[in-house]
Amino acid sequence: MIDKLLHIDTEVLLAINGWHAPWADTLMWIISAKATWIPLYVLLIGLLVWRYRKPAMTGVKWLQRVPACVVMIVVIAMAVGVADFIASGILKDLVARPRPTRVPELEGVLHLVNGYRSGQYGFASSHAANTMACALLFSLIWRNKIATCGLMLWVAANCYSRMYLGVHYPTDIMGGLVVGALVAVGAYHVLRTLKVM
Numbered sequence: 101m102i103d104k105l106l107h108i109d110t111e112v113l114l115a116i117n118g119w120h121a122p123w124a125d126t127l128m129w130i131i132s133a134k135a136t137w138i139p140l141y142v143l144l145i146g147l148l149v150w151r152y153r154k155p156a157m158t159g160v161k162w163l164q165r166v167p168a169c170v171v172m173i174v175v176i177a178m179a180v181g182v183a184d185f186i187a188s189g190i191l192k193d194l195v196a197r198p199r200p201t202r203v204p205e206l207e208g209v210l211h212l213v214n215g216y217r218s219g220q221y222g223f224a225s226s227h228a229a230n231t232m233a234c235a236l237l238f239s240l241i242w243r244n245k246i247a248t249c250g251l252m253l254w255v256a257a258n259c260y261s262r263m264y265l266g267v268h269y270p271t272d273i274m275g276g277l278v279v280g281a282l283v284a285v286g287a288y289h290v291l292r293t294l295k296v297m
Contacts, residue, residue: 114209132261179284183226183230184229192221232279235254259276
């Protein structure tokens, strides 16, 4: 059963990675780069500052003079950090599943972009965990269908780019998404408990 699932995992990866073109190589390389999304992070911070600039209506005394947006931004940053730590700092070494680019049987089969192989282990994808933690937590705070759809498209594009580049299996991505979602929900409950919103 496990062997069959691993075979399907590899086949799906090869199907995604096997469809490539020079323009897609460039696009997926850009999408996968963390610096590409700095303007999005600035926009999300700006939106939080615009809507939640008043002090938090919380029962926690030391937070009562702090703008709610500051608390939210700190919690989102911490959620992304925790998701990244769980995916990269714990699961990658614990599971120790080699990335597709590090599997000898896939040598010469995978299409590599710019010779990029990334690190040794791939489960769970920190790109998937980080983007999901940020997108889901912001969506839970902001409560806007258009913003949520846009952010989930961002998550999907990031995840697809990692498979296109051949550095993650689909299950690596799914693992990262689960980690990011769980951390985001936990962080949202922290904000609700503090009565920041």
